[in-house]
């Protein structure tokens with residue numbers, strides 16, 4: 051598929067212009083009314099995209115993916131339904147479970163809450179992109195070692211949230227880990243092991259408190 | 267009689283999941299990840315009325331939506347709707363967006379009907395009948411033993427309490443659903459299920475196909491907890507869509523669908539009267555309980571029924587007892603089996619009543635349990651737990667905690683009488699001349715570590731490492747296995763793998779002349795089997811597994827009397843699990859049971875609006891699950907009893923949690939909150955700080 055999307059679609063879109071409008075209008079009132087009106091006219095004259103499919107280029111795990119998508123398609127759907135990257139999971143499609151967490155220029159986001167067209171020009175990392183040369187990252191290794199997963203459906207989301215945390219905070223406290231995972235749900239109840247795994251990935255070992263006692 | 271080895275390298279030790287890498291890298295393909303060639307998106311249209319007579323459904327406008335390839339009816343052009351969210355029709359198209367447009371386009375002619383949403387209203391004679399012609403609330407049949415009235419007269423202390431539990435929703439992180447491909451050659455369903463065999467049989471039955479024409483595959487699935495046993499309306503609809511569209515259809519439920527229509531735990535309203543002699547011996551018990559399983563008595567699965575009945579007086583033997591129970595039909599989605607069906611509500615009601623009685627008797631509630639629990643294993647568990655928990659040092663009289671934030675402790679017990687092995691379980695292993703070995707069992711791994719259990723046992727018995735064992739599960743083409751429910755999976759497959767390994771070693775001996783093919787002889791023996799691999803078939807064997815399982819739990823809480831906020835500071839679970847197979851994954855499962863029980867105790871409740879018949883919280887923003895910050899330190903004591911063989915643990919781990927937490931709260935504030943979930947509003951009302959809301 052040929053991609054005809056602009057190289058840097060975020061540079062001067064109608065959206066960014068309108069976003070800045072609020073502050074501009076508030077600080078420099080009447081003097082600028084004319085300019086504002088002119089700009090608005092220009093913005094409205096810009097081609098409205100959709101409702102039909104438009105070419106979209108995503109930068110995922112360091113690779114360019116070119117797709118033809120209706121503008122209303124989310125980043126999560128683009129990954130899961132239009133490419134083969136099904137690592138990010140759908141648990142709610144409405145910003146409440148975190149199963150869809152991906153990195154957006156290193157920040158964890160809910161992929162179900164971002165339109166694919168808005169994600170253009172940003173570096174997206176999914177769980178499939180964490181292992182380098184077949185070597186799992188520290189968080190992935192710790193998840194396996196601490197058994198921080200059962201069904202595993204929430205796992206990619208938690209792994210991404212904790213990977214993002216460790217990128218900016220090398221030695222998080224337990225509370226900081228909990229805060230970073232506040233947007234992720236796990237119904238199998240792996241939370242104690244997830245916490246242990248996150249701390250382990252940061253270099254802090256927590257021994258299991260489980261005791262085995264013989265009945266006889 | 268066969269027996270498990272006593273000196274072990276892997277059994278009873280820690281083995282990390284053999285599918286861990288697949289799960290942490292996103293390589294594991296769940297039912298919702300399947301991208302069959304040319305697949306379409308499927309979606310269900312659901313009723314927007316709690317009760318209605320539909321006289322016409324026009325699918326034509328949906329079929330005109332660009333990208334839509336098929337539209338089918340759930341039942342027929344005319345149908346009666348009995349709950350908000352009931353399936354009406356389904357569409358398949360090239361995108362989610364096309365399906366959303368198509369659902370909006372479908373035209374329905376319907377007449378809303380009277381409905382009833384709340385148990386108390388449904389019991390009234392004047393209530394609209396959920397099933398016309400039959401009562402919403404059939405007369406309960408009492409079960410009685412001894413002489414209850416006379417026994418109450420002999421009691422030194424009698425309590426009467428009212429304990430209620432809400433409708434709880436399974437909410438696995440992966441919703442229900444399938445990708446179904448129906449061609450002239452037959453039907454393949456990649457299903458998010460706990461029972462590939464029951465899905466196959468259900469699809470074959472509903473679609474009038476031979477069982478042999480239906481194949482169900484579940485490589486990975488995202489949790490079930492009892493809701494995912496059957497083919498479900500969504501499975502049948504996906505198949506019909508696939509047939510009509512001549513393409514595979516992926517139909518996964520939305521989170522809303524999941525909360526409305528595919529099962530829940532029935533509510534309970536337990537009126538309990540109980541009395542004891544001065545030394546604490548229970549003498550008399552009387553209970554009346556009703557609850558709702560929605561429009562149904564509850565679909566059944568491998569995990570027991572999903573009805574409204576609960577086992578009372580639960581763990582305790584009372585010589586004189588009378589129990590009356592009944593289900594109340596309301597216009598809401600049907601209940602289904604849900605992790606230890608019936609037991610968590612029974613445990614909550616009964617264990618709350620025990621603590622209330624202990625207060626009246628002036629006894630330590632732990633002593634009252636030791637006095638009356640006839641089970642020797644739980645007796646031991648209470649003692650072990652009390653010591654580790656520091657019960658004696660921590661226990662204070664209810665309400666004696668000082669200050670604004672009050673602390674309290676509580677305990678409760680669990681039993682899971684079902685469980686045990688499924689005798690029909692089979693499996694096979696293929697051994698190749700290069701020494702590789704692949705096990706194939708028609709069971710599924712729902713997150714409990716089933717694959718790893720197979721690898722651990724095989725490695726132990728064959729003298730290999732778990733990493734050398736290839737395990738294939740989740741395909742109805744493999745020898746039949748059990749559904750994953752009712753704490754039966756591990757006791758079903760472990761003896762089966764034992765049998766396969768025993769037979770494999772026997773066959774290797776006959777075929778190669780090497781007397782013991784285990785361990786260091788393995789590769790030499792395999793080399794001598796010739797060009798073709800050998801396949802060994804095995805089946806479940808008696809004497810290697812058992813049931814029941816039980817356990818006790820202790821909780822320590824803090825209650826902020828100004829905000830009503832409950833913080834669980836600590837949980838201790840003491841559980842008997844027969845022969846431990848894999849300590850690591852077992853610990854995960856117990857943690858999971860406790861955390862799910864915490865949700866039941868403090869957060870979870872389906873809220874119905876009685877005026878509209880609509881579920882008000884069918885999503886995670888208003889149906890609260892425990893999050894990582896809610897989860898306290900959890901300690902586990904595993905009571906290893908290898909002489910009992912393999913025992914399942916999935917159910918008992920979640921049973922006593924709510925009772926233990928509720929008792930800890932009552933111990934902290936000196937007032938009983940008899941209704942789950944224990945919300946800040948209920949605490950403040952109980953303390954007289956806000957007026958009570960009507961439940």
Ligand code: FES
Nearest residue numbers: 142143147148162
């Ligand atoms: S799927 Fe995005 S938060 Fe749940």
Ligand code: FES
Nearest residue numbers: 200202236237238
């Ligand atoms: S492991 Fe199943 S939801 Fe977290």
